[in-house]
Amino acid sequence: MAALLLAQTMPMAAARGPSGAETLQAAIDADVDAAVARFELPGLAVGVVEDGEVVYVRTAGELRAGGGEPVTPATLFKIASNSKAMTTALLARLVDQGKLAWDDPVIKHLPDFRMHDPWVTREIQVRDLLIHNSGLGAGAGDLMLWPEPNLFTREDVIAGMAHLKPIYSFRSRYAYDNTLYIVAGEVAAAAAGAQSYEALLRSELFEPLGLERCRVGEWRRDEVGDMAQPHLRIDGRNVPVREDGEVVAAVPMAAAGGIRCSLDDMLRWITMWLQPERSGLVDGAPWLSREQREALWTAHTPMPLGRRLREWDGAHFHAYGYGWRLNDADGRLKVSHTGTLSGMYSAVTLLPELGVGFVVLMNGGGSNARSALVQALSKRFTAPEATDRTVDYYAGVIAAEAAADRKDGSTSAPDTSSRQAASIGGMKPWLGVYQDPWFGEASVCRRGDVVRFAAARSPMLSGTVMRVGERLLVDWDEVSVDAEAWLAFAEADTADKPPTLAMAKVDPQADFSYDYEDLAFVRVGDCP
Structure with a gap:
């Protein structure tokens, strides 16, 4: 050096x-x-x-x-x-040029734009896109942005906003956001x-x-x-x-x-x-x-x-x-x-x-x-x-x-060194193709002697399903994806509903842009 x-x-x-x-x-x-x-x-x-x-x-x-x-x-x-x-x-x-105002409703410039709550869709202003007060959790929807490269388009990201559920009241507090800045860029162009x-x-x-x-x-x-x-x-x-x-x-x-x-x-x-x-x-x-x-x-x-x-x-x-x-x-x-x-x-x-x-x-x-x-x-x-x-x-x-x-241990990531590849037999009830309304499809399927998780539109989010004690995690193939995810499968509460899959960061201190917690997968089909 x-x-x-x-x-x-x-x-x-x-x-x-x-x-x-x-x-x-x-x-x-x-x-x-x-x-x-x-x-x-x-x-x-x-x-x-x-x-x-x-x-x-x-x-x-x-x-x-x-x-x-x-x-x-x-x-x-x-x-x-x-x-x-x-x-x-x-x-x-553009405000100087008289082409927009900070308090313009977003839908004045993007009529098809939608948030999860119809009231917020009507009320959200251009200024709200910029100051991290939307009510969404920190980094909500960031899995549509990275890890990159992926197959999400700008249209996908904006359409996905309608499916991202808020965790706070609108304009009640600060939570860092990236996806609404993409909306702001489209407002500027429009x-x-x-x-x-x-x-x-x-x-x-x-x-x-x-x-x-x-x-x-x-x-x-x-x-x-x-x-x-x-x-x-x-x-x-x-x-x-x-x-x-x-x-x-x-x-x-x-x-x-x-x-x-x-x-x-x-x-x-x-x-x-x-x-x-x-x-x-x-x-x-x-x-x-x-x-x-x-x-x-x-x-x-x-x-x-x-x-x-x-x-x-x-x-x-x-x-x-x-x-x-x-x-x-x-x-x-x-x-x-x-x-x-x-x-x-x-x-x-x-x-x-x-x-x-x-x-x-x-x-x-x-x-x-x-x-x-x-x-x-x-x-x-x-x-x-x-x-x-x-x-x-x-x-x-x-x-x-x-x-x-x-030393305190309160922010330490759990020890996952005892991991072993999840058994195919134990995973059999959960194998299949899952769908999330904004992230799209992900498969949990047998590949040779292991079970693999693979996101359809984010190819870097692919890895082997591992067992750590009673829990399951994904060991990502790509070394630069530095936040492993827990997998939590659940049977539906009624027989006519399919299983679901939730995800969460293994290390709670990992970058919030790995917003696994915002995913809500539902099984939609068998493995190909």
């Missing part, structure tokens, strides 16, 4: 004075070096904007571990959920009369703001080049997973998390937010009005104020705006978001009162690596006197928290 460590470091803002700028630059360099070394990152890109200028750029590692091609400021990364802020900004631009969300994003956001390398939709890899590939840590090594082929396919989740950009692009993007009167002007005027910028950074839904925010940032509030998270950090407003997708991790952090913003893009390393680096960088600006709040400090805190959780 050391041989591949690249440095393109620009001087920090002159307003700090030579010694202050050099000290801050050295501190950030140390944080980046510590993150690469401690978390053995395959690739990383970091940039800082201050007072409207890019003052720091640093890249490290490789596009693909072992491949020899270095990460550069032009390397494309999946920005994952940092796509959401681009979707909300696109909607805000309101603008555009061919597609992707075409609208290119014409209304990428082109006027000069985000030249950003990509959405389908494109050929050889036309773009310099693309980071995602990695997982497996047996102590960075292993590429779900690598791109010659053609990068369009994905249904573009508006929620399907955009790719380079560090250079993302620094232009945050400069526009920090210096809207100077950067990204269109015909001499700001790309967004002040009113709409304020709407995006208004606290719309309260979020839980966790221990880390209280202890690390000294935060007193935490809320979701339109595609942005908001909190106070050492007495300053912090506007931020993260993105996580298939071995890719991103973070955008803005400190508008200080005129500072920074971007972190990683093609592996995990959320702990991102948390430690982002928090250390943030502290450099919100509390520069706290010189001990380094990457190593925060990594140590995270490790101590994990050790305490393991």
Whole structure:
């Protein structure tokens, strides 16, 4: 890794004075070096904007571990959920243009759209699609989005919303959502009369703001080049997973998390937010009005104020705006978001009162690596006197928290090491083809000497059914599907009804996007 460590470091803002700028630059360099070394990152890109200028750029590692091609400021990364802020900004631009209003009913623009509850279908507004208050559980319907690639279309995802049952009252609380952002992208396209969300994003956001390398939709890899590939840590090594082929396919989740950009692009993007009167002007005027910028950074839904925010940032509030998270950090407003997708991790952090913003893009390393680096960088600006709040400090805190959780045992995954392939005889009453109203078909059928679970429209969700004591789980074939699932079969309460199948995460702390708990399978036929 050391041989591949690249440095393109620009001087920090002159307003700090030579010694202050050099000290801050050295501190950030140390944080980046510590993150690469401690978390053995395959690739990383970091940039800082201050007072409207890019003052720091640093890249490290490789596009693909072992491949020899270095990460550069032009390397494309999946920005994952940092796509959401681009979707909300696109909607805000349409509000500026008078083509929609935040309180428009969704069905004004998408007449066929349905939620599970008819009253919610009538009442849900454009703004509700963006602020995680729908009443759905966290990550509801995400199994239509990933693991990718799969066979679900955008139309499938939107039609599936009618079958996702809420677990809370509408507008009663925060629960993170991706699928409704896909609906929001379709609202934008419909309101603008555009061919597609992707075409609208290119014409209304990428082109006027000069985000030249950003990509959405389908494109050929050889036309773009310099693309980071995602990695997982497996047996102590960075292993590429779900690598791109010659053609990068369009994905249904573009508006929620399907955009790719380079560090250079993302620094232009945050400069526009920090210096809207100077950067990204269109015909001499700001790309967004002040009113709409304020709407995006208004606290719309309260979020839980966790221990880390209280202890690390000294935060007193935490809320979701339109595609942005908001909190106070050492007495300053912090506007931020993260993105996580298939071995890719991103973070955008803005400190508008200080005129500072920074971007972190990683093609592996995990959320702990991102948390430690982002928090250390943030502290450099919100509390520069706290010189001990380094990457190593925060990594140590995270490790101590994990050790305490393991000792307590309340968040530990159950021990499944005693697993054995489920017997075909014992599984005989449950073999067959099952149907869920939004996820579609899945088969539980004999294949040779074992029983296999296979989802028809999500090929990566295929694996062998195993027995652990009295319980059954699916051992997925694909190593990057990192959340195993319990299977719970049940006879119907009357003889004329078929058996049912429910699923749940084996590890309760696994990513909520594996929303197995939202599935309600009913047996519809015999195995082929």
